[in-house]
Amino acid sequence: MVTVFGLGFVGLTTALGFAHLGYQVYGVDVDEARKATLRGGEIPFLEPHMKDVLQKHLGRNFSITDNVKEAVADSEYIFYCVGTPYGNEGSADLTFLFSAIDATIKAVEESNTADKRRVLVTKSTIPPSTTAEKILPYVRAKGGAAEHIGVANNPEFLREGHCWEDFIGADRIVLGCNDDVSAQMLKELYRPMEIPVYVVSHSTGEFIKYLSNTLLATMISYANEMAAVADAIGGIDVADAFHILHMDKRWNGCDMTSYVYPGCGYGGYCLPKDTAALLAQSAAKGFEPQILKNVIRTNRERPGVIAERIAASVPQGGTVGILGLSFKPESDDVRDTPAYKIIRALLDKGCQKIVAYDPAAMEEFARRYPELDIDYAADRREVCERSDVVAVVTAWKEFADVPSLGDQPVFDCRYMFSKLEKD
Template sequence: MNILVIGTGYVGTTTAIVFAELGWHVTGLDTDAQKIDQLKQGKLYFYEPGLEELLNKHLQSHQMGFTTDKVKAIQENDVIFICVGTPSHADGSADLKYIKQVTEDIGQIMNGYKLVITKSTVPVGTQEQVVAWIQAAQLKSHPFDTASNPEFLREGKALQDAMNPDRIVIGSNSDRATNMIQTLYQSVKCPIIVTTPKTAEMIKYASNAFLATKISYMNELARLCDPLGVNIKEVAEGMGLDPRIGLSFLQAGIGYGGSCFPKDVSALIQAAKTNHIELHVLEKVVYVNQTQHLWLLSKARERLGDLANKKIAILGLAFKPDTDDIRESPSIRLIESLISEKADVYVYDPVASLPANSHFKSIKCCKDMDEAIDGADALFLCTEWSVFERIDWAEMKAAMNQPNIFDGRNVLDAGKMKDIGYFYQGVGYS
């Protein structure tokens, strides 16, 4: 089977590369000619460890290719993965305009049987719309099946997750489609869940919403641990050893970000409202996440007083390490708050950067840590890049105007930092 992946964003590019690695011939299709040209040259336009090496490997072996020619791509491939974006409307609901456009293209262009698999994260019931859109667009009736096959990739660990997944979810009402998808994944060893399209779509949303809930729960608990003099890191360890809870996603910090959790939680809340259901827990999850950085900022005010004209160093723009993704990053929310208080903000990240058209005109983006930290009155650590743990903090202390560290990821050893002479404040850990 030859595979077409429509949409060469983060998920689509990763999906295409991984299926090539699994031995299938893959074509990536996108309307963005610049993006396609870059991929053809073996250049990954986003940062993700290990992917660019595989991209070049499979381009050289002709196991994969990229194109903007949708007619040829759709007609020459029987298995089509939809990996286009589903951005949020103003009310938080998912915008399916790109899904609709792609499915209409498939309907108009298809020249025989096609298996259309939605890998994009979409609201429950979308698969039924996909069928209707394809049928309405067909110029000549051709057989087709549809299925939902949601992705569960972590940015920074996408290759690892794709090659060694926790599970594969197949949502389909067709035995033929199910068997074809199982064949595509035949060399991958993990549990396979075969269910209805609606259930598969809900599994994706429910998974991300639950992980976001764990994060916000620990972040809110950390606020209580601080005045009680309790170490949230030890609390997390004690909780996580219970197999019913688990250790993952119990790390307190300044909140979650990225392209998935904020968007997916909002979409699920909006879907509930449409069905006259209130998801009170998830509404609070969002509130805690949006205000978590303000809690740490209040600690800085207690220490420094008025932040106006004080130099504040920000270490980390990306919402997590091993990615250059700054979408919904807590660091950005913190920067916005600091700017509103007229602080002088200096930012450093080893990989991520602000876009050229960024509205943050008043901040200084630094090429190295020394520039960001030199003369700073306070430092906020916002992304747990490993390089930050290896800093010679004793040397850095001498460069700061005031040795104040606000660790938004609880990365550093509080005791060691205090021994060096820093004022150290973590999140529920000081």
């Protein structure tokens, strides 16, 4: 049996993934509204396939419980999929993680099941050395004996918008685990997936996740810096240049090209905080990585550069139309979204009239950023009608016709209107 703490993108996918593999799964969350939505068979965010899978397993082998004692007492596997947001000076905030670990230890004590062999698995992204230096000593100090409680990490590589297919069709499973019994238990758990499982040290497991996210962030900042170089030199069609770069057979088919492409900078929940956390962790251990530092700097500056260009073309007292608010298309996630930073910068530069539209993220954006005094439109046409200048900030497919919806200037902040043709 499996208990999953945290029912967000990663936790809900993990819980349903294990239910799909035939396990009995308990889901635990502290967000009452989220639990109510899930108990009603609905998904609290935009994520394909998940509603069908939820409705298939809910009340059968997946239950959302408030009875942590019963869930932990029954479970051999406890997964932590809670948030690890920005903490002090870019480091990862582990408060939610330790609170879930506390709840687990309390449930073990109260249910008198300390003799049962369990493995506590962190799926949340945590900086290298956290398991070895913080979690393991914490669990042992709280009385979790090595013969009964194993501690491991199991980084998750899924992408929002593709959660289900990425979990079920994962390339490999990484287990940061330093005891054989826990490693065997986890291998057994994942056996039905029939994919390679790699057991590595605690810190290697954690590091692999940051290696992945910081490389993606680096590619994005590289592409944005190259777009700025091209603009400085002039006479260069940036979108064409990148599309032709992607035609090299070393890139073809590898599904990485969207990262090696300029835009508004990386956003969302993971890349910004994880890049900052690895920089902070490495600096705390005595080495300040210069590439990462500049990746972050390029990313921080990008929305301001874009806002500057837009502001320069708006007539006095004119209206700016913003198309796209989510951090990427096919998502309603607005955490750390470049749209916020661009709008903030425009308001700061004196562009007071802004009208925005997003096919999925408008409500969430207005809820999360109530301090922004902007208008929201019913669709992209209304934005075009009401604006003197339009900026496409998220590359939703439905914005493809925007250049034909009026004669106002359109800022293609995502370079999505390439007219590249083969001869």
